[in-house]
Amino acid sequence: MPDTFAPPSIPTVPVTPAVLDGLRAIVGDKGLILDEQGKEPFVRDWRGSLVGTAAVVVRPGTTEEVSKVVKLCYQHGIAIVPQGGNTGLMGGATPYPTHSGIVLSLGRMNKVIEVDPVGYSMTVEAGCILQTLQETAASHDRFFPLSLGAQGSCLIGGNLSTNAGGVQVLRYGNARNLVMGLEVVLPNGDVWNGLRSLKKDNTGYDLKHLFMGAEGTLGIITKAVLKLWPAPKDVATAWLAVRDPQAAIEILSEAHAASDDNVGSCELMSRAGTDVVLRHIPGVQDPLKADTNWYLLLEWSSSRPKADGAEGMSEKLEHFLAEQFETGRVRDAVIAQNEAQARNMWTIRESVAPASRAEGGGLSFDISVSTSKVPSFIDKGLKAVLEILPSIRPYPLGHIGDGNIHFSFMSPVGMDRETLRQYAPAITRAVNDLVRDMAGSISAEHGIGVDKIDELAHYRSKIELDTMRSLKRALDPKNIMNPGKILRL
Numbered sequence: 001m002p003d004t005f006a007p008p009s010i011p012t013v014p015v016t017p018a019v020l021d022g023l024r025a026i027v028g029d030k031g032l033i034l035d036e037q038g039k040e041p042f043v044r045d046w047r048g049s050l051v052g053t054a055a056v057v058v059r060p061g062t063t064e065e066v067s068k069v070v071k072l073c074y075q076h077g078i079a080i081v082p083q084g085g086n087t088g089l090m091g092g093a094t095p096y097p098t099h100s101g102i103v104l105s106l107g108r109m110n111k112v113i114e115v116d117p118v119g120y121s122m123t124v125e126a127g128c129i130l131q132t133l134q135e136t137a138a139s140h141d142r143f144f145p146l147s148l149g150a151q152g153s154c155l156i157g158g159n160l161s162t163n164a165g166g167v168q169v170l171r172y173g174n175a176r177n178l179v180m181g182l183e184v185v186l187p188n189g190d191v192w193n194g195l196r197s198l199k200k201d202n203t204g205y206d207l208k209h210l211f212m213g214a215e216g217t218l219g220i221i222t223k224a225v226l227k228l229w230p231a232p233k234d235v236a237t238a239w240l241a242v243r244d245p246q247a248a249i250e251i252l253s254e255a256h257a258a259s260d261d262n263v264g265s266c267e268l269m270s271r272a273g274t275d276v277v278l279r280h281i282p283g284v285q286d287p288l289k290a291d292t293n294w295y296l297l298l299e300w301s302s303s304r305p306k307a308d309g310a311e312g313m314s315e316k317l318e319h320f321l322a323e324q325f326e327t328g329r330v331r332d333a334v335i336a337q338n339e340a341q342a343r344n345m346w347t348i349r350e351s352v353a354p355a356s357r358a359e360g361g362g363l364s365f366d367i368s369v370s371t372s373k374v375p376s377f378i379d380k381g382l383k384a385v386l387e388i389l390p391s392i393r394p395y396p397l398g399h400i401g402d403g404n405i406h407f408s409f410m411s412p413v414g415m416d417r418e419t420l421r422q423y424a425p426a427i428t429r430a431v432n433d434l435v436r437d438m439a440g441s442i443s444a445e446h447g448i449g450v451d452k453i454d455e456l457a458h459y460r461s462k463i464e465l466d467t468m469r470s471l472k473r474a475l476d477p478k479n480i481m482n483p484g485k486i487l488r489l
């Protein structure tokens, strides 16, 4: 986290009583939150380390209302912070302390407009909770693959705006790959209707990709057409104790063919990360008592039901693990025998973020390198960080098949947040320089927001930054749409 939550220069036009009346006329009293206690969850980030302010939280119920609110703000030059479920980890959804404008929350726009099981698509409003969309797809015997730890509270508009990743990227790609069309309210309030359910559409610039990953700086996503897949019918989940990260990527590399291309997820965990979950999350069981530093959560899934007498995913996985045991890559392994055991394995993986929040201060870097370089990155990165602060407690984990590691560290025992902060700049530089030297990315899936604004400026070329600024100025000439996030203008 940055030392101070100090903003770059952003518009400071206040919400006058006349503008407030205008907002009330658009969304009604039910769509406005004015009291400090009611606004509090909207001006504080998920980690609780950034706290900003807003004159009012506006909660429109339709695209038309979003458009009218944005038009009013555009006319007056009032800044807007779009917000979904507020689970973002980079501070993109949190207004700055100097923010004098509004937070625009999409939470009331939560309708599933249409499910087309034959065409494998679903059209939804931006305020739908991700898990609700997964369940909606399942109720039509279809699968919406986006899946991440915050899925019970993040909203699809936020997922698309951060181009979220999660645990199914290996097979289905990240959020932008799951979208056929978008509807977006532009910074001047105009509505761009790109809600097409087309798999092929080569008609000039593909505008939807501008808004995905833009973290609300170029417009407000109000609806989306999402792609669906056949529902999984035969799933095998295993927890493996592995020799080291090199063994982990070799196992994954061989798993594709062994599973008949049915690898769904492959998540790297460390002993320290597992222990932090066991310490803080009640009811979680350690799947293996194996004495190793590294674990893999491996899931194979097929849309074809297991036929009587035929080998299913579980049997194939069992043979594969036996072979991997012979190579020395796998030290021990357990295949979930029922839904509860599989759920327990996933709970361990998905609870690392809340458990580490409960543990106290720490540092985490969401980075990517090409998959084959992950072991070398972990090795060199740990050496570099431990040289700066030998008592820091590493617990690297992540979506190893995507080359995406959450390079995470708990504070040394007994060290307070302020002391750790003094080490943060040197550690950040060491980690991100290594990422650059290995041709990786300083943000794999969480985005830039506030947290990495200076890092982006440091590592991206002038030509890339200038092109991004040109796009921002062209679409948002008054700089009212989530100003001061991603880029300093």
Ligand SMILES: Cc1cc2nc3c(=O)[nH]c(=O)nc-3n(C[C@H](O)[C@H](O)[C@H](O)COP(=O)(O)OP(=O)(O)OC[C@H]3O[C@@H](n4cnc5c(N)ncnc54)[C@H](O)[C@@H]3O)c2cc1C
Pocket (backbone or CB within 6 Å): 046, 081, 082, 083, 084, 085, 086, 087, 088, 089, 091, 092, 093, 094, 106, 126, 147, 148, 149, 150, 153, 154, 155, 156, 157, 158, 159, 160, 161, 162, 163, 164, 165, 166, 167, 215, 216, 217, 219, 220, 221, 222, 350, 353, 354, 445, 446, 449, 482, 485
């Ligand atoms: C426990 C936990 C686990 C997580 N795991 C993962 C993971 O595995 N992979 C991953 O990628 N992320 C993960 N995240 C981060 C976070 O959940 C994602 O970034 C998520 O996509 C954010 O969605 P949200 O609705 O909460 O967005 P918010 O936090 O509300 O907003 C995020 C950004 O998008 C903008 N925005 C929100 N809605 C809109 C909209 N409709 N139109 C335009 N801009 C908008 C905001 O201004 C902000 O810049 C995790 C977070 C937590 C807390």
